[in-house]
Amino acid sequence: MGLLDRMKKRLTDRVTRRHLIGTAAAAVVAAAGIVRSVPDPPGPAAPVPAAPVPDPPVPGPAGASGGVPFDEMYRGRHLQGRPVPEPPGGPAGHDSAGWHVTVDGRRLGLMRRADGSYLSMVDHYESYATPLAATRAAVDELGPLQALSGLGH
The missing domain is CATH 1.20.5 (Single alpha-helices involved in coiled-coils or other helix-helix interfaces)
Structure with missing residues (x-):
């Protein structure tokens, strides 16, 4: 060779x-x-964790900014919120929802949906019955180390 x-x-x-x-x-x-695309065999369904009980909705028409002010500590964060009276010309702005809400002194933008529920600038994908519930959800989304920018959006 x-x-x-x-x-x-x-x-x-x-x-x-x-x-x-x-x-x-x-x-x-x-x-x-x-293997990943093969579904699990049928069997007893896994238990679904219970969802947190939402705060009761604030009574009144969708445009009303009435409600109960709040000032509380939640997961180590200081939450404050108060209704803001609407000016004579109409709503206070698209991101106020008739509320002034802060987390640790920094402003959290809220929007009110047509159905009367609220969503925050931190969590656009879920609706909450009250501004307090939306604020708590924003804190949950932020976690313990991240802070709000302080801007409305």
């Missing part, structure tokens, strides 16, 4: 090994994807 034959054999062995390793890796990845 000549030098050229030995070099061809080594090159063929090397390519084959790489090809086998690559094919094996692709097979492992594909198998992992198939």
Whole structure:
């Protein structure tokens, strides 16, 4: 066997090994994807954690800014909120919802939805019955270390 034959054999062995390793890796990845897509067998459903009980909704029409002021500590944060009277010309602004709310002295923007519920600038995806519930949810979303910017948005 000549030098050229030995070099061809080594090159063929090397390519084959790489090809086998690559094919094996692709097979492992594909198998992992198939396993993840197979649904769990039917059985007793896992218990669903109970949702927190929301505060009762504030009575009044959707445009009313009435409600009970709050000043409390929640998860180490100081929450304050008070209704803001609407000016004679109409609502106080799109982000006030008729309330001035702060978390640790920094302003939290609230919006009131057409159905009378509230959402905060921190959590746009959930609606809450009261400004206090929306403020608590914002604190939950922020966690213990993150602070509000103090801006309305």
